[in-house]
Amino acid sequence: MAASLRRKIMYALATNDRLESVARAVTLLERRAYQASKRYVAGATLDEAMLTVQRLHRAGFGVSLDMFGEGTRDEAAIEQIVASYRDAAARLGAIGVDAHLEIVPSHLGLDLGVDRCRRYVDELVNLLPPGARLEVSAEESWRTPQILELTLAMAKDGAPVVATVQANLRRSESDTEQLVAAGVPIRLVKGAYLEAPKLAHRWGDETDLAYVRLAHAVHDSGQLILATHDPILREALLSTMDGLAIEMLLGVREDDAAALVRRGIPVRIYAPYGDQWFRYWMRRFAEAQGH
DSSP: OOHHHHHHHHHHHHTOHHHHHHHHHSHHHHHHHHHHHTTTOSBSSHHHHHHHHHHHHHTTOEEEEEEOOOOOOOHHHHHHHHHHHHHHHHHHHHHTOOEEEEEOGGGGTGGGOHHHHHHHHHHHHHHOOTTOOEEEOOOOGGGHHHHHHHHHHHHHTTOOEEEEEETTBTTHHHHHHHHHHTTOOEEEEOOOSOOOTTTBOOTTHHHHHHHHHHHHHHHHHSOEEEOOOOHHHHHHHHTTOSSOEEEEETTSSHHHHHHHHHTTOOEEEEEEESSOOHHHHHHHHHHHTTO
């Protein structure tokens, strides 16, 4: 079976509500799935996540701490999400580690409108520990215009935000120009979502070439964070660019991450946590089928 087809099948499974319900309804299946997911998941609770943060800190990594969830439209639920982030920010500040907070905009009401989402995100900006930034995740392409609008508005008001740009999206060149002009640091990823060909480059060489072009464009005039586990692509860019930072996912190519730190290259690890871990774990499998 072709890698691209395997990836599509795994991605479909990763977003299948019925599969998740069945797996989590059977105690033994859920327990085994969670044990498998722990390679990629900082914890099901904040207490577990903080242990992971401290472990990563001792190993010389920065951390980007995120709480699982997306597509939240219930305002009472969003208030609870903000409260959970408040607890996380307080815990991070208390232990004094190099840690950013990360958000998925639709987890904080983006689908209710940019202005509504902005209210909640502003609360999180005010909670950030000294020196920390708010990293804004990418989502499906149909949400990208609203995410760009949100990020640019926050940057205009002086919020310490980091944007995520997906190299596979055809619109990313234009988005990058706007973000660089606004002085927003860019975390460049290849892109994890399945998109229509008219919206995105094909996975493989097309996306890799787009990644290189965007990396050079950002580095020439802005602040670039390479978020890729492709060692060939990463090393090629590191050999031609100075002052780069790297971001990697928890549990993916950990030996590479440690080697980069030993070389004096700053590495930040994305560490997600929370009880909605199942889909994230399945997505890691889906992405692996494309490599």
